Amino acid sequence: MEIQENNQLLRFTTAGSVDDGKSTLIGRLLYDSKSIFEDQIEAVKTSSEKKGFDYVDLSLLTDGLRSEREQGITIDVAYRYFATPKRKFIIADTPGHVQYTRNMVTGASTANLAIILIDARKGLLEQTHRHTFIASLLKIPHVVVCVNKMDLVDYDQKTYDKIVEEYKQFASKLEVKDVHFVPISALKGDNVVERSKNMPWHEGPTLLYLLENVHIASDFNHIDCRFPVQMVIRPHTHEHRDFRGYAGRIEGGIFKPGDEVKVLPSGFTSKIKDIQLNGKPIPEAFSPMSVTMTLEDEIDVSRGDMLVRPNNVPEVEQDLDVMICWMNQRPLSSRAKVILKHTTKECQAMVKEIKYKVNVNTLHREEETDQIQMNDIARVSIRTAQPLFYDAYRKNRQTGSVILIDAYSNETVAAGMII
Structure with missing residues (x-):
């Protein structure tokens, strides 16, 4: 039995601004990899014709909820499953709006890879910065930047190169290591599953080739037992x-x-x-x-x-520094009491201090803050009622992560990464 068996399953998340084409891209991956049933294809074709489209709207394969469809956006985290002969995949499709940062954190927390979509006409937006920051914060090991809608800029290489250069400059400030870039058209299928004849200047692999071949066995910590x-x-x-x-x-x-x-x-x-x-x-x-x-x-x-192992023991502490994403509509204040869940252990805890909030668009720290609102990302210090055995999140994503639960309503109110 080899560690390579982990390679059989890749969890990835998709993120991008509204209308960047995430749903169409996922629909294209499912359609071109022949992972959907004939009756589903027929239903999508019928819906596309009713809407007056002269093409098959593949986004309908993923935007299943009627309320989402009516607004033309994806609201919650939707999990999709498909497989090719090389690998099985779980997709966490997350919304692009700023008010759904918590949804992206939820969807990306277990991902091996993040696909970040950028509209070729618009370039980098605030959401691009935010999603890249969250991918970095959650230590997602691999990032694929898909510059989408290349068909709408006449497959222009200069437009693509400019976006790639801008993204590299921003990502250099963060801990994002393994980054790949692919120019695509999710609508037309260019460079998603099949190589594009419209972009012979792109010598890199297609998106599906990257997903099938990215090396993920070393993403897990196989040293600390x-x-x-x-x-x-x-x-x-x-x-x-x-x-x-x-x-x-x-x-x-x-x-x-x-x-x-x-x-x-x-x-x-x-x-x-x-x-x-x-x-x-x-x-x-x-x-x-x-x-x-x-x-x-x-x-x-x-x-x-x-x-x-007796000679390799994790940290044991009651005072923790944690980066959290606050997920509840009620704001968090210091001295708040919560239940902390860490691996299989639960204990009571108190948020001692809010150290600073992160502006995810500028990456600046806002230190004069006494409350955290929903979707805010902040560094807090927490005291637990019992000692926890943990590793720093950068060493081990599993033993370095916590969730905070409201003691009265039993709602999950925050996801956290131990620093």
Whole structure:
């Protein structure tokens, strides 16, 4: 079993300003990769004819909700699934409006790759800056910038080159490392799945080729072993009465039977007896596999505990500095009490201080602030009622992320990244 098996699934998010063609692009990917049924195509063709279009409006494949269609925009995060012989894909289609920043954070939080759309006629807009900043903040490892609607600028290379240069200048201020650029026309299909005959000057790959071949096995942290325990399995049947297994998802590192492990927070150590996947023993397990482990010694382990290597222990703190995106209509003030959820652990917490708010368009810090409004991104300091075992978000996106929950309404009010 190799880590390369992770390569089979790519999660990506799409982001862009309103009317940049995200829905049409996703429709084109689904249509040209033959991932939709005949009856769906027929329904879209009929709808396009009723609207008086002389072309098939592929955006109708993704904008499924009537209220969205009537406004011509995508409102919530819509997840789409498709596959090619090389890979399976999950698309998080997120809206472009500034008031839906929280939706983009939600959709992008688990993504390996972000597609950022830019209208060739308009160039970089505020939303382009905001979406790139969020992709950088969420440490999305790969970014593909699609300069769309090239058919409306006569496939002009100078227009494309100018946008690429401007984007590179902006991205150089952020932690965006692996960036690719593709000139496309989602409406006509240029460089989406098939190479464009209209842009022979573009020597790079098509969008689908990039999606199929981008290397994502190294996106996971395979060095620091982290196994948060989600559930303790104690079957009550006579034949399994001595079985005690620990189920959960591996959030870092590679575990093998015989490895020595340390249980946090107790500090007890033991060795892994065996690792099971779907009830069958396996020789090793790694992120993001969900497995059941048994240990050689009977020690106290419960939900919210974490198995790690004795010589590679995460940070253990009660005071955290966190970058959060506030998702609730009620503003956040300092001294607010929340429930903090981190991997499989939940505990009470308090927002001690709002350090600064980030203006995502200019990247400037606004330090004179005592409240955070919905969709704001800010750095706060949080004190938890119990110590947390965590890694910085830049080291491990899984053990470095938290969500904040309102203690009274049980609503998720913020997503956060531990600094």
